[in-house]
Amino acid sequence: MFHHITVLKEEATEGLRVKRDGIYVDCTLGGAGHSSLIASKLGEYGRLIALDQDDWALDNAKERLAPYADRVSLVKTNFRHLEETLRELAVPSKDGIPQVDGILFDLGVSSPQFDEGDRGFSYNYDAPLDMRMDQSASLTAAEIVNEWPEQEIARILFQYGEEKFSRRIARVISERRAQKAIQTTGELVDIIKEGIPAAARRTGGHPAKRSFQALRIAVNDELGAFEEALHQAVRCLAPGGRVSVITFHSLEDRICKQILNSYVGKCTCPPDFPMCVCGGKGEMKLVNRKPIVPGEEELAQNPRARSAKLRVAEKI
DSSP: OOOOOOTTHHHHHHHHTOOTTOEEEESOOTTSHHHHHHHHTOOTTOEEEEEESOHHHHHHHHHHTGGGGGGEEEEESOGGGHHHHHHHTTOOEETTEEOEEEEEEEOSOOHHHHHSGGGSOOTTSOOBSOOOSSTTOSOOHHHHHHHSOHHHHHHHHHHHHOOTTHHHHHHHHHHHHHHSOOOBHHHHHHHHHHHSOHHHHTSSSOTTHHHHHHHHHHHHTHHHHHHHHHHHHHHHEEEEEEEEEEEOSHHHHHHHHHHHHHHBOOOOSOTTOSSOOSSOSBSEEESOSSOBOOOHHHHHHOGGGGGOEEEEEEEO
16 A cells, blocks of 8 residues: 655645646656645646656556546656656647646655665665666666765765765775675665764664665666756746745755746846846746745654755746
8 A cells, every 4th residue: 555645735736826727747646645636626628747657656546546537647757757758748839848837846755665665765674775766777776885986885975865974884885895795775774884983873863864865866866857857847837837846855955946046037127117128037936935844733743744845936
């Protein structure tokens, strides 16, 4: 059973300002929480396109979204192929670019992926070193840990996991794999603990948390895919269309903030001008200057939502 508590469900959907006859894209179907709410707001001529790499999520969504089957299209793909997918589905276009009314991203890993031990996402279960969201992809965490250069492992642990002991952990990984291949999450957890000083292991949560996050991001190229997809999302929004983005760690949020801000214009007209004539108004406007975060009631029901941030922007 694919059981996932959707984070900022109402807020992210409200941010899209769903129209009954609009076209919307859920780039991260997951447990179908956002998709079911969006679909429930659509009328006979509305359309929802939902993307996911995970067969388990897609199979679950077929059942959960069955009442809205006439207005929902489920597609197995990485959201970095957003624009290509919209073209393949013959979404109405302008100047050759598909045009939709809203796009949603709920980044990170669904709870079932964390909780299903054999996927290798969690440091709480001893499982094969996998971490692939798309099980047909070739790169696994085992390949990175056993075959990538020590310096490259240190880089991704530091860059994607903000792990300050990244070099020490990478060195221990290199030493251990020289003796025998590292095959399970349990083995890796022990190695990570060995690479972190005892005093540091006693603070800041599980010592393997940052390293596992970094490996998951590297295996699935999450940041690269998101960066590509968000630029495509801006391109594919119709005027007045909105994008809602939920991030779960600082790297995702920084990319989101920087990309959206790059499309927000900087008007240089004198303040007494009745309208902008400099052409600096840009392509997007921010709906919320500061990110929206979960309230205390949501956090009490779902502690995993604590790091979530929602940003919403509108196409001009």
